[in-house]
Amino acid sequence: MVKEAFIVAFRRWGASGKLGNRTLTTCRAVVLPRFGGPEVLEVRDDSILPDLGASDVLVRTHAVGVNPLDMRMREGYGRSLFEPLLPLVLGRDVSGEVTAVGSSVRHFHVGDQVFGALHPTATRGTYSEYAILGEEQLAPKPESLSHTDAAAIPFASLTAWRALRSTANIQKGQKVLIMGGGGAVGLAAIYIAKAAGCYVACTCGKRSMEKVKEAGAEEAVDYASLNLKDQFRAKFDVVLDTIGVPETEASGINLLRRGGQYMTLQGETVTYTDKYGLIAGGAAAAAALIKKQMKYRQSHGIEYWWPIMRTDAEGLEEICRLAADGRLKIPVGQTFPLEMAGEAHQARDGKNAGGKVVLEVERKANF
Numbered sequence: 001m002v003k004e005a006f007i008v009a010f011r012r013w014g015a016s017g018k019l020g021n022r023t024l025t026t027c028r029a030v031v032l033p034r035f036g037g038p039e040v041l042e043v044r045d046d047s048i049l050p051d052l053g054a055s056d057v058l059v060r061t062h063a064v065g066v067n068p069l070d071m072r073m074r075e076g077y078g079r080s081l082f083e084p085l086l087p088l089v090l091g092r093d094v095s096g097e098v099t100a101v102g103s104s105v106r107h108f109h110v111g112d113q114v115f116g117a118l119h120p121t122a123t124r125g126t127y128s129e130y131a132i133l134g135e136e137q138l139a140p141k142p143e144s145l146s147h148t149d150a151a152a153i154p155f156a157s158l159t160a161w162r163a164l165r166s167t168a169n170i171q172k173g174q175k176v177l178i179m180g181g182g183g184a185v186g187l188a189a190i191y192i193a194k195a196a197g198c199y200v201a202c203t204c205g206k207r208s209m210e211k212v213k214e215a216g217a218e219e220a221v222d223y224a225s226l227n228l229k230d231q232f233r234a235k236f237d238v239v240l241d242t243i244g245v246p247e248t249e250a251s252g253i254n255l256l257r258r259g260g261q262y263m264t265l266q267g268e269t270v271t272y273t274d275k276y277g278l279i280a281g282g283a284a285a286a287a288a289l290i291k292k293q294m295k296y297r298q299s300h301g302i303e304y305w306w307p308i309m310r311t312d313a314e315g316l317e318e319i320c321r322l323a324a325d326g327r328l329k330i331p332v333g334q335t336f337p338l339e340m341a342g343e344a345h346q347a348r349d350g351k352n353a354g355g356k357v358v359l360e361v362e363r364k365a366n367f
Ligand SMILES: NC(=O)c1ccc[n+]([C@@H]2O[C@H](COP(=O)([O-])OP(=O)(O)OC[C@H]3O[C@@H](n4cnc5c(N)ncnc54)[C@H](OP(=O)(O)O)[C@@H]3O)[C@@H](O)[C@H]2O)c1
Pocket: 067, 068, 069, 120, 155, 156, 159, 179, 180, 181, 182, 183, 184, 185, 186, 203, 204, 205, 206, 207, 208, 223, 242, 243, 248, 264, 265, 266, 267, 307, 308, 309
């Protein structure tokens, strides 16, 4: 009964492209009722969908990429922001079909195949039969990609874009080192730096050597090597450290030329806000970052950053173009039905997924 009303409501939206009389606001989703291990994830048929805003797009999800952020949020990372909002729907990536659009949406129509990602702080995620994203958070899905392959791309690639293009402003001919080139962000970073005309080197595990070479890395060094500093031919203009532990930070900074830029994806803003609350923690994080920036400017003459993924329409457009041309690929390691999100998290926790883990949303014939 509830599902029927839901279908009727969405068909009405679909026909008009407007919100009209909204009669139903729930759908099936994987919900996080409390922080904990993969076992806490629950499938619910009555997850509440917020109202569609004027610039929002309602997407019927076909596939959802699983990101490290999802696992960390499940364990309580970001609790200062998310705890009051439990039960939460996790998930940032989505690939699917437009089912309804807000009144000011210009670039998408009902029936369009799209992919995209939510911002890290979005309060309702994509582990759901329907997801709501802003128009600027979506791009047309390249026809050459399945929904499953497309769902592996946006969050990781936009993170790499944010670091390399928006923060470091990489330029043709620069030398870029990606630490952790074998992961989803690392691979996307290699493709993005190559597309910008940079010379790219990376560190990765033995099992990732082929992948990073295929992505275009000119040099790849096993991260288990001793004296990483001696393994590379030259100093770098930019280092993107996706691992961000003290050892990689020390190596990365010593591999930069003076005037170079080091970026770690393990910024401490959320750690501080979880510990001291949003306001005091935010101030403490800003102070910690400034302290590090001053320290490294003085000791090494380099710039130090904590870039955070941000949705970016221009970035997504370029990522979409690269993916359509086969110049950006994030291999999918394992897929699971949406209902098995807990098992998917377990597979990721085990670190043997061999590529991105993607949830596929199967639905009954009348959906
Ligand atoms: N700041 C942000 O906004 C932001 C956004 C997205 C992600 N992140 C963070 O960035 C990290 C990477 O995300 P992801 O999606 O790329 O994860 P992922 O696909 O799971 O990749 C992680 C990779 O790290 C590699 N690795 C582990 N230890 C390493 C080391 N010591 N040196 C070099 N490589 C090492 C592994 O490579 P091998 O397979 O080659 O062993 C693994 O494939 C995560 O910690 C995530 O939380 C931050």
